[in-house]
Amino acid sequence: MLDHAIFWHVYPLGATGARIRDWTTEDEGHRLPDLIPWLDYLIDLGCNGLLLAPIFASSTHGYDTLDHFQIDPRLGDDADFDQLIAACEERGIKVLLDGVFNHVGIDHPMVAGDGPVRRLDDGSPEPWEGHGDLALLNHEDPRTEDLVVDVMNHWLDRGIAGWRLDVAYSVPAWFWAKVVDRVRQAHPDAVFLGEIIHGDYLGLVHDGHLDTVTQYELWKAIWSSIKDVNFWELEHALGRHNDFVAQAPMQTFVGNHDVDRIASVAGPSGAALAAVLLLTLPGIPSIYYGDEQAFTGVKGSGFSADDPVRPPLPATPEELAPLGEWMHALYRELIASRRRHPWLVDAGVEVLETANESISYVVRSGTESLTVHLTIEPTATARLEFSDGETAEYAW
Numbered sequence: 001m002l003d004h005a006i007f008w009h010v011y012p013l014g015a016t017g018a019r020i021r022d023w024t025t026e027d028e029g030h031r032l033p034d035l036i037p038w039l040d041y042l043i044d045l046g047c048n049g050l051l052l053a054p055i056f057a058s059s060t061h062g063y064d065t066l067d068h069f070q071i072d073p074r075l076g077d078d079a080d081f082d083q084l085i086a087a088c089e090e091r092g093i094k095v096l097l098d099g100v101f102n103h104v105g106i107d108h109p110m111v112a113g114d115g116p117v118r119r120l121d122d123g124s125p126e127p128w129e130g131h132g133d134l135a136l137l138n139h140e141d142p143r144t145e146d147l148v149v150d151v152m153n154h155w156l157d158r159g160i161a162g163w164r165l166d167v168a169y170s171v172p173a174w175f176w177a178k179v180v181d182r183v184r185q186a187h188p189d190a191v192f193l194g195e196i197i198h199g200d201y202l203g204l205v206h207d208g209h210l211d212t213v214t215q216y217e218l219w220k221a222i223w224s225s226i227k228d229v230n231f232w233e234l235e236h237a238l239g240r241h242n243d244f245v246a247q248a249p250m251q252t253f254v255g256n257h258d259v260d261r262i263a264s265v266a267g268p269s270g271a272a273l274a275a276v277l278l279l280t281l282p283g284i285p286s287i288y289y290g291d292e293q294a295f296t297g298v299k300g301s302g303f304s305a306d307d308p309v310r311p312p313l314p315a316t317p318e319e320l321a322p323l324g325e326w327m328h329a330l331y332r333e334l335i336a337s338r339r340r341h342p343w344l345v346d347a348g349v350e351v352l353e354t355a356n357e358s359i360s361y362v363v364r365s366g367t368e369s370l371t372v373h374l375t376i377e378p379t380a381t382a383r384l385e386f387s388d389g390e391t392a393e394y395a396w
Contacts, residue, residue, distance in 0.1 A: 001094055001191055002211060002284050003342070004048065004345075005094065005284050006047045006048060006284075006286070006287070007051040007286035008047045008049070008286070008287055008289060009256060009257070009286045009288045009289060010035065010053065010289045011062075012053060012055050013072070014257075014310030014312060015310075015312060016313070017031070018075065020061055020304075021060050021303060025073075028074055029076065031075050031076060031080075032071065032075040032076040032083075032084050033076070033080050033087075035050075036083070037315065037317070039093060040317075041317040042091075043093070045328075045331060045335060046336055046339060047093075047335070048092060048093060048094065049093065049096065049286075050088060051098075052095065052097055052098060053098045054100060054166075055072055055075055056069075056070060056072060057072050058072055058105055059105045059133070062100075063134075063166065064104070064105030064106070064134055065104050065108065066104075066107060068147070069154060085158065094161035095159070096164050097155055097160050097162075097164070098164045098166055100166040100167075101151075101165065101166070102128065102136065103128040103134040106133045106135050116137060118137065118138045128167075128170070139171055139172055145179055148179050149179055149183055152179070152183045152187075153187065156183070161190070162193065163190070163191070164193045164195065165192060166195055168194030168195050168196055168204060168208070168210070169194070169197065169198075173204055174207065174208075175208075176192075176194070176207075180208065180209040180210065192210045192211050193210070193211065193213065193214070194214070195214050196216065197214070201215070201250070202248055205247075206247075212248065212249040212284055213248075213251060214251050215241065215244070215251060215252050217237055218237050218238075218250070218252060218283075219253055219259075221234045222234065222237075222274050222278070223254065223265045226274060226376060227270065229377060231355065231356060231358060231359040232354055232356065234354075235351045238281075238349050239351070241282070242349045245349075249283070249345070250282070250284065251284045252286070253278070253285065253286045254271075254277070254288075255287075255291040256286070257306065258306070260299055260309060261291065261309055263294045263295065268396065271291070271327065272327065272330055272394065272396045273376065273382060275327070275331055276334060276374065276384075276394070279334040279335060279337070279338050280338075280363060281344075282344060282346055282363060283345065284345065287331065289313065291327075292331040293320060293321075293324030294327040297311065330394070337392065340390070341368065341370065341386060341388075343366070344370065347363045347365035348364050349361055349364075350364070352371070358373070358375040358376070359373075367387070368386075370384060370386050373385075379396075380396045381394060
């Protein structure tokens with residue numbers, strides 16, 4: 001599956017306009033099917049995968065799970081989930097769900113009970129990274145392994161293709177290996193994407209028996225190099241990226257639900273350059289909903305810090321403002337080119353020439369190649385030259 005996957009990444013609670021905090025039963029609803037009008041948009045963009053942030057019952061933002069077997073009542077119920085999955089299957093869209101298996105919400109029933117939760121000396125639940133509303137699971141307890149296997153199999157049986165593993169870097173790799181091996185006994189084609197920011201990317205893939213991990217190093221180098229007009233940072237990151245992809249697939253992105261919007265960080269022209277990088281480099285790309293429309297948003301502070309980067313979508317794509325159509329057209333063109341050259345996913349990359357304001361690199365696989373020339377100043381430009389004669393030039 002991953003050889004041909006390009007994901008559209010959506011934060012369902014935000015995209016469907018659900019209230020995140022201080023919600024009541026009056027805020028419950030059947031919002032999950034609201035994503036169905038966007039599935040043809042996903043296909044038209046050139047994607048074939050839908051990566052969903054948490055959809056399970058939670059207290060607030062979805063990462064404080066209360067029940068891994070229940071759809072969040074703000075999003076609907078099992079029937080709503082089945083409706084969405086059926087609509088995806090009709091279009092050939094593969095769905096990954098976001099599984100939070102490092103911690104649970106402090107109000108999860110097993111926290112107050114005798115569940116497999118890590119405890120401090122006084123018996124209180126151990127919080128994750130100081131977040132008192134999140135209780136760490138005890139991965140040494142075999143009940144945790146059984147729970148995760150049961151959850152994964154339950155939703156795989158219901159039609160999903162795999163899992164994004166939230167904060168996978170905080171969970172022992174041996175735990176993932178045991179879980180993945182058990183799940184693959186029933187679902188040999190299931191996909192496992194681990195979230196890792198810093199650390200041993202290849203170790204998590206190999207020791208955890210995962211398929212791919214988030215390439216945060218490349219994400220950081222892309223936005224930082226463009227923002228600071230310093231492509232030397234990107235040159236270094238591309239060298240490491242080449243080493244990574246030679247040994248395991250890398251999941252690439254320029255935006256997600258946890259970071260400032262690329263168009264806010266790098267500006268519109270910088271966001272366009274980032275799109276070129278994302279869709280010409282080796283890896284398994286995901287596009288965070290709205291980045292392809294040049295959405296802006298910067299994280300704030302406090303409990304609502306993430307809200308600006310997790311906005312609601314209009315009811316249908318036709319209701320989008322026309323201001324982002326130029327970026328949408330760029331993404332469609334770049335994805336179409338990537339579809340015509342599927343070898344890009346696991347190719348090698350070599351930097352040819354670097355200056356502060358420009359970089360050239362070549363992506364190769366066997367006899368196929370793509371040479372890319374980018375400039376930030378005095379004008380943001382991109383030139384793509386494929387070995388089969390296909391070319392494209394852009395200026396913003």
